[in-house]
Amino acid sequence: MEIGISNHPLFNLNPLEFFKLAKKLEVNRVEIKLDDLRFKNFLLNKGKLNDFNFKLSFHLPVVDVNLGTPHKDLRRSFEKILLNSIFLAKKVNAEIVVCH
Known part of the structure; x- marks a missing residue:
């Protein structure tokens, strides 16, 4: 069985605090909601990330x-945000990427 935790905004934890909480709770998966931009730099720092041995899931920004906007320029910007998030997920070997 897999048990995970998500970095819900109501936790109001920075990335290190969140990962420490997940370790304390002994979960094996963390879901990173990429609306919280503080997590991007943390995830790209392999040294920090390797201190924790979690399976990663990403929730793309919402x-x-x-993406349903009729404004073409805005839609392109939103597409770029989502694509950059997918590339980040791939770079850190996230196993699951969620978007809805």
């Missing part, structure tokens, strides 16, 4: 992202 705050202020609307």
